[in-house]
Amino acid sequence: MTTLWDTTGTDVVKALAAERRSAGALAFGLALTLVVVVDEKHVSVAESAATTAAAAHPCRLLIVVRRQVDASNSRLDAEVSIGGRLGPGEAVVMRMFGRLSLHAESVVLPLLAPDAPVVTWWHDVPPDRIAYDPLGVFADRRVTDASVAEDPIAALRQRAADFAPGDTDLAWTRLTAWRTLIAAAFDSLIEKPRAVTIVGGDVDPSVRLLSGWFSDRLNLAVNLETKAHRGLAEVRFDLDDGELTVARQDSRTAVLKRPGQPDRAVPLTERGLGDLLAEELRRLDHDGPYADALAAWSGIGGLASRSPVREHIWRDPMTGTAASPTTAGTASTTGMAGTTGTIAGTAG
Structure with missing residues (x-):
């Protein structure tokens, strides 16, 4: 050096x-x-x-x-x-x-x-x-x-x-794991959701970008439920036969709930700045x-x-x-x- x-x-x-x-x-x-x-x-x-x-x-x-x-x-x-x-x-x-x-x-x-x-x-x-x-x-x-x-x-x-x-x-990069998980959850579904709700921080830009992604891809109005914390907490999709939900449990996992199927824990790791x-x-x-x-x-x-x-x-x-x-x-x-x-x- x-x-x-x-x-x-x-x-x-x-x-x-x-x-x-x-x-x-x-x-x-x-x-x-x-x-x-x-x-x-x-x-x-x-x-x-x-x-x-x-x-x-x-x-x-x-x-x-x-x-x-x-x-x-x-x-x-x-x-x-x-x-x-x-x-x-x-x-x-x-x-x-x-x-x-x-x-x-x-x-x-x-x-x-x-x-x-x-x-x-x-x-x-x-x-x-x-x-x-x-x-x-x-x-x-x-x-x-x-x-x-x-x-x-x-x-x-x-x-x-x-x-x-x-x-x-x-703020967009932080959504990669969420977007991948949500896209995979729809692989076995053929119906289009009727409504989307995002629960997340009131000042978190990632929440806004995710709402924009849903609006662009699904052509739906997105409901935001903001709370006084940082981070994305939950995403809910209203389907004809129920509700599909992805909810963060901790910094490493989330719970995926789909109609007619048992709840499943899935990896959703919060990545560091270097990653x-x-x-x-x-x-x-x-x-x-x-x-x-x-x-x-x-x-x-x-x-x-x-x-x-x-x-x-x-x-x-x-x-x-x-x-x-x-x-x-x-x-x-x-x-x-x-x-x-x-x-x-x-x-x-």
Whole structure:
């Protein structure tokens, strides 16, 4: 591991090259570059999750910690390692101080793995518009988590307003086990449910996305029974001959009740953050079902048909003003096909 204090982006690139030579990793196979954006107080959680995901998907892990934007002097501290505490792959942790943190792409772009997709994950509240952050503009996939916002439901609605193909949210990923279990429960049924009821947390964005998925797939109005807790508790379907119910018992199991059959305990494990992130790294194309569910819940149509190309909009958080996107430049979210007004350098 190499630690660099008050360094430059060029020195970080050289240190990574030196670490690769030292580790004999010149031909190291990288499936993608994972860019993690996090604040200092959540670094350890983000590092743990990214390490779990990187173990399943060989990648170059770039962790960007933006600190003290209002500091008078810009500074970059970096930790470069291969096969160290952040897993078997390549990892660079960059702590950026002052105005440099607003131009993190100038350091990150030269570190992207060549000819590999880029995934950006905000383990923090993302910008209202992804186009405000070049780290999201140049990514092929962008992962957010509405549940960490002060108002998760409003955050999820903002994700719909700002959606572009390639976006996803971990609130949707948390539903994978539920959706799989519910789909399997209908394998032996031929009738369509007459009504659907979801019981869950009143501020849980996953509950809203599940209602959107049912509304889109079943073309039914969904009844929500919200309670003052987090998490999805129960789903009930009204059928002609009774009620089909999936109810969580604990963090590992649920009970499946079907008309004319005995109750059955089924696995429904709550997954950790690293497993959720690893699932999102398995697919690097547009997540159509997520777009459909988000559109059905939010009432904002045509999400899947939007352009995947974002225009970078320079916005200074110290003043709250944003430049016109026509003067800020463009970058393709399907690869580094262009540059933005504040992006310096390209991936090599």
